[in-house]
Amino acid sequence: MNDQPEAGLPGPESGAGPDAGALETALAQKSALLHEIDHRVKNNLQLIASLILLQSRRTADPAARAALKTVLERVAAVATVHRRLFQNDPLSFDVADFIRDLTGDLAASAGRDDLEIALDLDHIAIPAASAAAFALVVNELLGNAVKHAFPPGRRGRVSVRLSNGDGLCRLTIADDGVGLGGQPPGFGLTIVKLLGQQLHADVQVEDAQPGVRATVIVPMTAVPKPDRASP
Ligand SMILES: Nc1ncnc2c1ncn2[C@@H]1O[C@H](COP(=O)(O)OP(=O)(O)OP(=O)(O)O)[C@@H](O)[C@H]1O
Ligand SMILES: [Mg+2]
Structure with missing residues (x-):
């Protein structure tokens, strides 16, 4: 190891000299x-x-x-x-905290107090560069569950799971609503597909009888190591 201070940087003995200032x-x-x-x-x-x-x-x-x-x-x-x-941390993004924020907002703005949104979220940090794409995917899938799965008068449950293992971040959003009913993808699911490609993710949206299950699996290869991500 080279103990010499780098050129232009103050050495340990320089204290609060002009360079430190x-x-x-x-x-x-x-x-x-x-x-x-x-x-x-x-x-x-x-x-x-x-x-x-x-x-x-x-x-x-x-x-x-x-x-x-x-x-x-x-x-x-x-x-x-x-x-x-x-x-x-401007360099890494806590997906679980974001989902908690978003689900609070969604339920409130949809005015559906007959919907239960159950969260089971591990804390997972993804790189800031992937944050907007991942957040938009979550936004579309959760928005679909709230908007389409439960016609007025039908109570229901949306469960959101986020876990981390084998170098993969797994997100599952499942509802027990009416199901896709053969409806073709619209703009929202097209965005999900395109952003999924950007994230190198495997994205599946399928009928689960009852309801719809969406699964997004994102490789965590570029995610900062825990000792870098945590303070
Ligand atoms: N969770 C769900 N439950 C029931 N139907 C769904 C669900 N998710 C999607 N769908 C059906 O699939 C269709 C396509 O969804 P998509 O998100 O692509 O478009 P959209 O929600 O209709 O419009 P946009 O997302 O562009 O505002 C929906 O219109 C709806 O009929
Ligand atoms: Mg949609």
């Missing part, structure tokens, strides 16, 4: 910059959401309004990912 200033500038980027991204996402909302309020056609509402939900999912990353 310069380092502290540089660090403060970097964190101010990070803070500023966080604010700008948040504001821009908020601006996009407001534009979509305003457009939907001026849209008379119910189908177009519904489409704009789902776009708004997708943007909200990306905004949640951003908020979580910047509140915590």
